Amino acid sequence: MALKNLLSLMVLLGVVGVSVARPYDNPFRNSQSNPQSNPGTMGNLDLDYYRYKCPQMEDIVRRVTIQYVSPKPTLAAALLRMHFHDCFVRGCDGSILLKSPNNDAERDAPPNLTLKGYEVVDAVKSALELECPGVVSCADVLALVARDSVLVIRGPWWPVPLGRRDGRISRISEANLPSPFADVNTLKKNFTDKGLNTKDLVVLSGAHTIGVSSCGLISSRIHNFTGRGDFDPAMNPNYVKELKSRCQPKDVKTIVDMDPGSVDKFDSHYFDAVDQRKGLFISDSALLNDWETKLYIKTQVWTGGASFNRDFAESMVKLGFIGILTGDQGEVRSRCDLVK
Numbered sequence: 191m192a193l194k195n196l197l198s199l200m201v202l203l204g205v206v207g208v209s210v211a212r213p214y215d216n217p218f219r220n221s222q223s224n225p226q227s228n229p230g231t232m233g234n235l236d237l238d239y240y241r242y243k244c245p246q247m248e249d250i251v252r253r254v255t256i257q258y259v260s261p262k263p264t265l266a267a268a269l270l271r272m273h274f275h276d277c278f279v280r281g282c283d284g285s286i287l288l289k290s291p292n293n294d295a296e297r298d299a300p301p302n303l304t305l306k307g308y309e310v311v312d313a314v315k316s317a318l319e320l321e322c323p324g325v326v327s328c329a330d331v332l333a334l335v336a337r338d339s340v341l342v343i344r345g346p347w348w349p350v351p352l353g354r355r356d357g358r359i360s361r362i363s364e365a366n367l368p369s370p371f372a373d374v375n376t377l378k379k380n381f382t383d384k385g386l387n388t389k390d391l392v393v394l395s396g397a398h399t400i401g402v403s404s405c406g407l408i409s410s411r412i413h414n415f416t417g418r419g420d421f422d423p424a425m426n427p428n429y430v431k432e433l434k435s436r437c438q439p440k441d442v443k444t445i446v447d448m449d450p451g452s453v454d455k456f457d458s459h460y461f462d463a464v465d466q467r468k469g470l471f472i473s474d475s476a477l478l479n480d481w482e483t484k485l486y487i488k489t490q491v492w493t494g495g496a497s498f499n500r501d502f503a504e505s506m507v508k509l510g511f512i513g514i515l516t517g518d519q520g521e522v523r524s525r526c527d528l529v530k
């Protein structure tokens with residue numbers, strides 16, 4: 191009798207389990223664009239993927255993320271950027287987290303030189319391993335940590351469907367990201383190659399509303415743009431003056447804000463900055479050179495960023511589907527920096 195009850199309870203749970211699963215359709219499934227970076231790209235994810243395998247996982251991720259990011263809010267930018275990098279190189283498969291004994295993994299590549307925040311992902315993963323060992327993928331951890339850390343700085347929230355598996359390959363030679371020196375057509379192409387459209391490009395560039403870079407990447411732009419000691423005419427001269435007083439010609443290290451005037455706040459101010467020709471990188475300013483990205487920027491300026499949070503959430507969900515591994519592809523690592 192007791193056994194029979196137990197069995198029916200299990201059956202019931204199974205049925206409930208199926209009915210509360212919230213599968214999340216892959217936004218690329220029916221689209222023309224087909225990001226081929228991984229064969230698993232067309233798989234689906236599920237908002238409730240860990241509901242039975244690790245019911246506490248979202249709480250644990252949130253708790254540890256808050257613990258790290260609250261006292262050091264600049265980590266939010268680093269972690270958001272890390273998720274973006276992960277997704278753009280071989281898909282959102284956690285491969286950015288892998289270490290190589292030969293220093294030839296993605297995280298060793300020049301665009302990674304300033305990536306910080308690995309310790310947050312590692313701490314979250316350790317906490318998860320105590321609760322449910324070998325269950326939660328590093329790719330999912332990173333996607334959630336990025337979301338939760340933006341929430342800590344009171345930025346927008348977006349749903350993170352889960353079930354990504356971890357890749358086993360991380361190559362420095364593949365770690366090539368859109369360049370801060372790129373023009374808008376190049377950026378559009380780089381995004382289209384990942385299945386993201388022009389709107390996603392301008393919306394996600396809005397992530398530059400937080401965070402920092404350093405003088406090295408803008409030196410030529412402000413000191414010697416064409417080799418005649420000039421600056422990029424696409425820049426606001428007052429902004430150039432400001433940057434020059436911060437960045438001496440040989441200085442590569444000093445930190446500069448991505449969104450001058452509102453660097454700590456996740457808001458739509460980045461679009462105001464770009465509109466005032468205060469985009470830090472050529473790739474930021476370039477968004478004024480395409481009618482669609484320019485219209486988006488103007489609309490955010492006119493409306494005080496009315497749709498930015500919603501748009502950002504939508505594009506982040508798409509970003510999180512790029513090149514994912516699902517099902518029995520890849521693996522679930524027990525440490526995010528080492529393949530099993």
Ligand code: HEM
Nearest residue numbers: 267268270271274304368369370394397401402403404473
């Ligand atoms: C459109 C193409 C993009 C280019 C060319 C680009 C380029 C860059 C560069 C060069 C930096 C400075 C890195 C450094 O100095 O170490 C940076 C920082 C940053 N990027 Fe982007 N990025 C792009 C898109 C994105 C996207 C899609 C996101 C996220 C959704 C993002 C989030 C960030 C954040 C948050 C930072 C600040 C990092 C920190 O403070 O630690 N970027 N980006």
Ligand SMILES: *[C@@H]1O[C@H](CO)[C@@H](O)[C@H](O)[C@H]1NC(C)=O
Nearest residue numbers: 366367368369376379380383
């Ligand atoms: C971006 O597009 C340009 C032009 O097609 C290409 O040379 C570059 O390698 C691309 N970069 C990335 C990261 O895909």
Ligand SMILES: *[C@@H]1O[C@H](CO)[C@@H](O)[C@H](O)[C@H]1NC(C)=O
Nearest residue numbers: 413414415416417418419439
């Ligand atoms: C600017 O660049 C040109 C050509 O690369 C170089 O000859 C010149 O010395 C540079 N000027 C300064 C002020 O760095």
Ligand SMILES: CC(=O)N[C@H]1CO[C@H](CO)[C@@H](O)[C@@H]1O
Nearest residue numbers: 293297298299302303305306
């Ligand atoms: C955070 C991190 O792992 N950065 C690495 C980036 O690449 C350089 C060398 O290429 C490494 O020394 C850094 O540790």
